[in-house]
Amino acid sequence: MQNISKNYTSLAPYYDLLMRRIRYRDWMRYVESIIHMHTPHAQTVLDIACGTGNGMLNLRKKYRLYVAFDRSFEMIRIFKSKLRFYDIKPLLFVADVRNIPLKSDIIDAAFSIFDSLNNLLTARDLKKAFAEVFRILKKGGVFIFDLNTPYVLKEHWGTKTRIEEDEDILSIWRTRYKNGISELHITLFVKGADNKYIRVDEIHRERGYETQKVLSLLKDAGFSEVYAYDHMTFSPPSPDSLRVNYVAVK
Ligand SMILES: C[S@@+](CC[C@H](N)C(=O)[O-])C[C@H]1O[C@@H](n2cnc3c(N)ncnc32)[C@H](O)[C@@H]1O
Structure with missing residues (x-):
């Protein structure tokens, strides 16, 4: 019987090697274009379920405050070890998106990339996460994330x-x-x-979530504008979309 470790724990040192073909730079260009569209003067950015930092470390624009967290201590440890190669000093901590240890109304733009929120296995948990992100965003702040589809x-x-x-x-x-x-x-x-x-x-x-369900959970959480796009585009998702990118404005 193999020793199964906690998620993203013993895997963490190998995560970047396993993901080396992922085009994080292009992905973050897309995320930043959405940040710019909704919050052109964003000063505080938050990477939710940041893993080893491949989202935040590929941001091109300079922001005043960088904040990132992940449920896995080991992923955060690897993220920290990479920081000596970068000129940003993010506030990093271990936390669960369903209970974010940040004050309310302080973040301009929050993002969570690479199907991290599919790890929430019930609509109730997804709802809790949305409520928390809504709470910590400033009015007018934007939340960008993607989900793998049930398809x-x-x-x-x-x-x-x-x-x-x-x-x-x-x-x-x-x-x-x-x-x-x-x-x-x-x-x-x-x-x-x-x-x-x-x-x-x-x-x-x-768990995969249907687009309409996600949009209605976002609305229930209080977001005033919600959008769904086929990943890396600004076109509506189709029944055979593999990944859907969501945008929600507080
Ligand atoms: C596929 S990795 C993506 C990491 C990073 N966003 C990237 O693009 O490389 C999924 C990440 O979600 C984190 N995660 C899963 N469930 C979480 C939760 N409830 N709260 C915070 N982080 C979570 C995992 O620890 C893992 O680092």
Whole structure:
């Protein structure tokens, strides 16, 4: 029986290597264009479920205050270790999006990228998260996030196994879709300095949410304007959208 670690814990040191093909720079250009559209004078930015910082560290514009948090202590630790290569000094902490330890009405623009909020497995939890983000945003502040759709979790992730091999790391990605939840078993074999491999196992779960449901939860949380776009576009999502980008204005 393998030792399954807490989400994004033993995986954290390898996260950036596993995600090296993700085009964070382009993704953040898109996010920043939306920030600019709704809050052109934003001074305070918040990265929710920031992981190792790949969202925040790819912001191009300069802001007065950078704030970021993640539920995983290890992801935050890696984020901190990368900061010596950057000229920003974000306020970083470990927290859950359902209970954000920040004062109300202080953030101009909050974003959460890469399906982080699909990790919330019930509409109740998503609602709690929206209420918290609404609370900490200033009036007129913007919240930008993306979610994997039920369609991608069911039809693309489905129930399958994928293996990837790189120089020092072999990864096995096994997905199973059941009752609206995609369960992803990730197994890594990582080559150590002594040429021996160590094994890392984690199980991640994501629930997909229908666009109309997400928009109505955002409205219920109090947001005055809500939008849904097919990811990286400004076009409406379609039934076969893989990822939907949401924008909500307080
Ligand atoms: C796929 S990673 C994305 C990380 C980062 N946003 C990126 O784009 O690289 C998902 C992240 O969501 C975080 N997360 C999951 N549930 C969370 C919650 N309830 N509150 C805060 N962070 C959460 C995980 O710890 C993980 O770092």
